[in-house]
Amino acid sequence: AARGVWARRHGLVSVLTVPVTARETTLGVVVLCRLGAAAPFSPDEQSIAEELVAHAAICLDNARRFTRERTTALTLQHSLLQQRPPRQAAVEVATRYVPASGQAGVGGDWYDVIPLSGTRVALVVGDVTGHGLHASVTMARLRTAVRTLADVDLPPDELLSHLDDLVISLNAEAGAWGSPRPEAGGGVEDSGFGGADPPLGAATLGTSLLDGQVFGDIGATCLYAVYDPIARRVALARAGHPVPAVRLPDGDVEFLDVPAGPPLGLGGLAFETVEVDLPAGSLLALFTDGLIESRHRDLDESLALLVSALTQAGSDLLAVSERVLGALTLHRPEDDVALLLARTRALGADQVANWEIAPDPACVADARRLAARQLARWGLDELVFVTELVVSELVTNAIRHGRPPIRLRLIRDSALTCEVSDSSSTAPHLRRARTMEEGGRGLMLVAQCATRWGTRHSSDGKTIWAEQALPTA
Incomplete structure (x- = not known):
């Protein structure tokens, strides 16, 4: 009723309604009106209006897709x-x-x-x-x-x-x-958008383009x-x-x-x-x-x-x-x-201890004593048992399978790190020993006792390291 009153008051002569459609989705409607003594819309004018609205629909759809993509990209980037x-x-x-x-x-x-x-x-x-x-x-x-x-x-x-x-x-x-992938009919269908259609007006030539981006x-x-x-x-x-x-x-x-x-x-x-x-x-x-x-x-x-x-x-x-x-x-x-x-930043000399270990199995006990003495100086007596085990296993492996010089280093920072270096580039291999085997459990014990462990290589050889969490106060 209200629309009828408005039409009579303004002398509505003709109305042209054109849907704004893109990708089989209606985005809106354009309503064109002629008032007073104007002639009604002709078929040619209707065709022009439909063409203009179709172009506007393409622009609107591409703008919506660009905005959606930019928002998604920003969200993804900020999350990463x-x-x-x-x-x-x-x-x-x-x-x-x-x-x-x-x-x-x-x-x-x-x-x-x-x-x-x-x-x-x-x-x-x-x-x-x-x-x-x-x-x-x-x-x-x-x-x-x-x-x-x-x-x-x-x-x-x-x-x-x-x-x-x-x-x-x-x-x-x-x-x-x-x-491009040829279809049975000889056409090409691979938009490069993971199955989705490219934006209207975008070309597809081998790789895909979106607003000129390849x-x-x-x-x-x-x-x-x-x-x-x-x-x-x-x-x-x-x-x-x-x-x-x-x-x-x-x-x-x-x-x-x-x-x-x-x-x-x-x-x-x-x-x-x-x-x-x-x-x-x-x-x-x-x-x-x-x-x-x-x-x-x-x-x-x-x-x-x-x-x-x-x-x-x-x-x-x-x-x-x-x-x-x-x-x-x-x-x-x-x-x-x-x-x-x-x-x-720099770690002070009181946070690092270094020793060179002779390549003799008898020196493994000396390495354990050196480590235990240093932990006592640092007030980390709670970590002595596990550290002695880690030092014993790593130094023994270096003596058996590595090459001198062999170095032991302890680092006290946010964690206690034990490092054993030698000049061999052969990396250790963690394996599970069989029930009746007498050896092969050293690295497994280190992995179980340490918070983290690993190997790094350098031009001088390799370093095997293991970290332990510091005791809480």
């Missing part, structure tokens, strides 16, 4: 990024992530802090090329791979080599998945660093990533000279690890290229702004990160920005 750095004593850490502007879409930047054996810590910053859900998913796969490889305790250059192989493998899978080849850069608070040294390697900056305790800021390895996914090219001594209190700044690359200024100006912000760094790392972002991201960044700040 480390929300709270793990507890470790090697470095003090602050991290920040700033997503790109809405037009650029969510990228594949990530950072990670990974505790390693021997109180060391791995610092990782990476960047997957492209934007959107595809970049976020790829970032998740690479981040998981880095954490897995870090758990194996590979040197930075070897870790990046394995990561490079993974990216090449992912590219091969993406190429096979995105390739889903196929994966490219990424990565910087991997391992800091040792006992040696006060950091080992770094990079794959096409910006070099890190370091602020020394005296206030000087410099960019570390790390060889520029190729981006991940090229294959056939080597990465190189460099080691740099860092005094305690040094501030490392690892970042993605979105922090320093901008169309509003050249690269040298960005680097100068970064140096200035780090030079004024105080004790609060969160405030330092805010200062860095404030100086370099005055405009909404065109690319994602990941920033990881790490202030180095």
Whole structure:
């Protein structure tokens, strides 16, 4: 009734109702009215209106899909990024992530802090090329791979080599998945969207496109660093990533000279690890290229702004990160920005004990006595029994199966770590001994008694380590 009153009052002549439909879904309705002395809508005008609304429906549908994808990508990325750095004593850490502007879409930047054996810590910053859900998913796969490889305790250059192989493998899978598949009728049907149709107006040529973004080849850069608070040294390697900056305790800021390895996914090219001594209190700044690359200024100006912000760094790392972002991201960044700040710490000499053990089975008892005496100095008498067992098994294995020199090291930090090193590269093998076997149970006992245990290799041989939780007060 109300509509009839309105129509009579305004002299309604003709009404044209056009549904806004995309992908067999009605998104809305467009209602066109003519009032007064105007002529009714003609068939030609109806056709024009339907065509205009059809184009608008395509735009609306693509906008809805883009918004949904961006929201999903942001949610996925935020859930995967480390929300709270793990507890470790090697470095003090602050991290920040700033997503790109809405037009650029969510990228594949990530950072990670990974505790390693021997109180060391791995610092990782990476960047997957492209934007959107595809970049976020790829970032998740690479981040998981880095954490897995870090758990194996590979040197930075070897870790990046394995990561490079993974990216090449992912590219091969993406190429096979995105390739056209002929149907019985000779058509092509493989949108590259996991069975879903691509957006209306998008082309499908082997790999899929969404607003000009190609889903196929994966490219990424990565910087991997391992800091040792006992040696006060950091080992770094990079794959096409910006070099890190370091602020020394005296206030000087410099960019570390790390060889520029190729981006991940090229294959056939080597990465190189460099080691740099860092005094305690040094501030490392690892970042993605979105922090320093901008169309509003050249690269040298960005680097100068970064140096200035780090030079004024105080004790609060969160405030330092805010200062860095404030100086370099005055405009909404065109690319994602990941920033990881790490202030180095050092373990004191009273927290570490080292001995060289003669390669003689009779010296195993001496190693046990040395360990027990050191635990008594540290006030850790509750751990003497288990530590003597671990030391006995690891030193015996090193004497029997390794090569001298054999070294025993105890580290007291957030946990008690026992390490036995030798110059052999042969890795130990954990196995379950048969009931009637007299040996073969050493590593099994270590694994049962320790909170964590593992092996790491170096150019000098290998180190077998085992951790125990400190007794609670």
